[in-house]
Amino acid sequence: MKRHITNRELARYIAGAMSNRKRTSVAEHLTQCDRCRARHEKMLAVIAPRYFSLRASDAAKVRVMRSRDKLAEGEDAYAPGGIRSILSLHPRAFIAASLALVTAVAVTAALLLRPPAGEARLHLAAVIADAGVTINDHPVRDRDKVFEQSAIILPDKTTMRLEYGRGFSITLIGPAIFSIDRLMSRGPSEPVVVECTLAQGLLVSASDGTGKKVAYTYNTPDARVEPVGTEFLLQSAGGTTLVVMKTGSVRVKPERSAESVAVSSGNRCMVAEKTEISKADPEDLKIFGSMEQLRAGAFGHRLLKPEPLGKDTELEHKRFKGRLIDHKQIHGNSKRKLQLETPDNRDKERGKSLRRDKIISPVKPGMREKDRINKNKKLIRNAQKAIRQKRRTSR
Amino acid sequence: MIDNKTLSDIYDRHHHELFVYICGFTRMPEVAEDFLHDAFVRLIRYSQKYPLDPDNIRAFLYRTARNICIDHARRNRKLDISPLKDNIESAGSVPEDDLELRELRSKVNSLVDDRDQVSRSVYLMRTELEMPFQDIAEALGISERTAKRKMSSMLEYLADSLEKAGFKLFIFFLLSLLAILIVIYK
Numbered sequence: 407m408k409r410h411i412t413n414r415e416l417a418r419y420i421a422g423a424m425s426n427r428k429r430t431s432v433a434e435h436l437t438q439c440d441r442c443r444a445r446h447e448k449m450l451a452v453i454a455p456r457y458f459s460l461r462a463s464d465a466a467k468v469r470v471m472r473s474r475d476k477l478a479e480g481e482d483a484y485a486p487g488g489i490r491s492i493l494s495l496h497p498r499a500f501i502a503a504s505l506a507l508v509t510a511v512a513v514t515a516a517l518l519l520r521p522p523a524g525e526a527r528l529h530l531a532a533v534i535a536d537a538g539v540t541i542n543d544h545p546v547r548d549r550d551k552v553f554e555q556s557a558i559i560l561p562d563k564t565t566m567r568l569e570y571g572r573g574f575s576i577t578l579i580g581p582a583i584f585s586i587d588r589l590m591s592r593g594p595s596e597p598v599v600v601e602c603t604l605a606q607g608l609l610v611s612a613s614d615g616t617g618k619k620v621a622y623t624y625n626t627p628d629a630r631v632e633p634v635g636t637e638f639l640l641q642s643a644g645g646t647t648l649v650v651m652k653t654g655s656v657r658v659k660p661e662r663s664a665e666s667v668a669v670s671s672g673n674r675c676m677v678a679e680k681t682e683i684s685k686a687d688p689e690d691l692k693i694f695g696s697m698e699q700l701r702a703g704a705f706g707h708r709l710l711k712p713e714p715l716g717k718d719t720e721l722e723h724k725r726f727k728g729r730l731i732d733h734k735q736i737h738g739n740s741k742r743k744l745q746l747e748t749p750d751n752r753d754k755e756r757g758k759s760l761r762r763d764k765i766i767s768p769v770k771p772g773m774r775e776k777d778r779i780n781k782n783k784k785l786i787r788n789a790q791k792a793i794r795q796k797r798r799t800s801r
Numbered sequence: 802m803i804d805n806k807t808l809s810d811i812y813d814r815h816h817h818e819l820f821v822y823i824c825g826f827t828r829m830p831e832v833a834e835d836f837l838h839d840a841f842v843r844l845i846r847y848s849q850k851y852p853l854d855p856d857n858i859r860a861f862l863y864r865t866a867r868n869i870c871i872d873h874a875r876r877n878r879k880l881d882i883s884p885l886k887d888n889i890e891s892a893g894s895v896p897e898d899d900l901e902l903r904e905l906r907s908k909v910n911s912l913v914d915d916r917d918q919v920s921r922s923v924y925l926m927r928t929e930l931e932m933p934f935q936d937i938a939e940a941l942g943i944s945e946r947t948a949k950r951k952m953s954s955m956l957e958y959l960a961d962s963l964e965k966a967g968f969k970l971f972i973f974f975l976l977s978l979l980a981i982l983i984v985i986y987k
């Protein structure tokens with residue numbers, strides 16, 4: 407062979423896949439050609455055996471024989487130990503046990519984190535709420551939850567109905583400033599305690615005795631009204647409190663007097679400088695027939711003259727158990743603004759006490775309504791600002 | 802089921818060639834020992850269900866070992882696990898400190914890895930175990946002619962690839978020399 411060996415020929419020669427005649431020819435060439443011989447030697451060096459001298463350890467044989475014995479006994483040659491063996495042998499039992507454990511942990515956590523029964527946080531439902539009505543400076547929409555420590559402001563000609571179950575309801579008619587000071591129950595068998603304050607305005611309270619028992623009390627600047635399963639009208643305006651009974655009876659305790667008086671059905675009670683109880687006119691009882699007419703002012707001549715919001719009223723705040731703050735006294739503002747203050751929310755911001763997300767009113771208010779809302783907002787903002795200032799100065 | 806004595810005989814007869822064969826695939830003796838164990842466990846399991854044919858035991862072991870290696874390679878590809886370096890020492894007559902040879906072998910390893918499993922098996926059996934083509938053909942269940950063709954093809958591929966690599970190296974060397982000359986005489 408006069409030419410150099412090709413890669414194919416070299417490969418076939420090394421592999422031994424060549425005919426004898428060709429093989430002899432290549433072998434002769436390799437003895438004569440240094441270049442091809444170098445290539446051949448390089449190739450042989452590259453593919454020289456590298457692993458043949460390696461030996462498997464003796465332990466490998468022992469392992470194989472042990473595996474054979476295990477398999478003969480019906481065990482798995484690869485069976486893992488510890489918790490993995492349980493998982494591989496009883497996967498369903500393992501999963502069931504894991505789920506049971508997770509459930510137990512979740513139930514325990516839920517029981518531990520559950521609030522005590524005595525401190526269960528109850529709420530009233532705002533069944534009907536007109537546009538412009540605000541709770542703690544937030545517009546209200548229907549079916550919102552109203553918790554304790556909520557200040558409700560109703561502009562003129564607006565109404566709002568609060569319910570607890572089916573047996574107890576409060577219908578508020580604006581202009582009104584109302585707050586729910588306390589709403590709690592000591593236990594499942596104990597009655598629900600509701601304490602409200604009607605700073606000004608008008609409400610109709612109804613309790614038909616069905617559903618869960620509710621022990622409720624209304625405070626006005628002039629009196630404390632404790633009804634016992636009844637339906638009545640309560641109005642507070644211009645330093646006067648008016649109670650018109652439809653059914654049942656209420657106990658009225660005037661602020662100026664130590665003695666309380668009982669007002670039974672069909673009577674009306676006026677609490678001002680003096681407390682007067684008189685027989686209600688049949689026309690008075692028609693008030694309970696139509697809330698719409700009541701809101702429209704159809705019974706204005708039978709009730710107290712309502713006060714507009716934001717105007718200077720003649721409320722005697724000092725006698726109002728410290729719940730109302732006269733801002734004129736605080737920073738000499740000519741406008742008297744009311745801020746409901748209770749011991750529990752004294753250190754809280756008012757907006758946080760209503761436990762719900764930001765509310766978007768479903769009813770788009772008109773320009774006039776917007777003015778009213780803004781006015782209310784401004785009123786509350788100023789009051790909060792005054793409280794903050796007062797705290798700063800007291801420190 | 803296969804008895805202890807038969808198993809011991811089979812192990813003694815075939816374990817070394819199988820171990821070397823698996824090492825050629827994995828290049829990690831520790832892993833190769835595990836795979837050797839797995840291959841024999843599969844043989845034992847097979848013997849629990851079917852009677853063993855002594856003529857086919859070797860082929861069975863090689864086929865099983867190859868499948869295990871392929872599964873391992875697939876898993877490693879998914880997990881991106883590969884030996885950091887070829888940690889098996891050279892057993893040939895070539896000195897260890899021959900850096901060029903080491904590089905060439907490393908190159909050959911990667912080239913062999915690129916080929917199909919049958920070609921790799923033929924190559925390993927022929928180069929590492931120096932098995933005759935007839936035995937290779939029996940062990941792999943292919944014809945002798947195919948085994949020879951696979952081996953020739955593999956070697957030709959290696960020779961071509963190494964030549965190309967050498968040519969590239971030569972061109973690189975020339976260019977470097979040229980650059981140095983330009984810098985000196987500028």
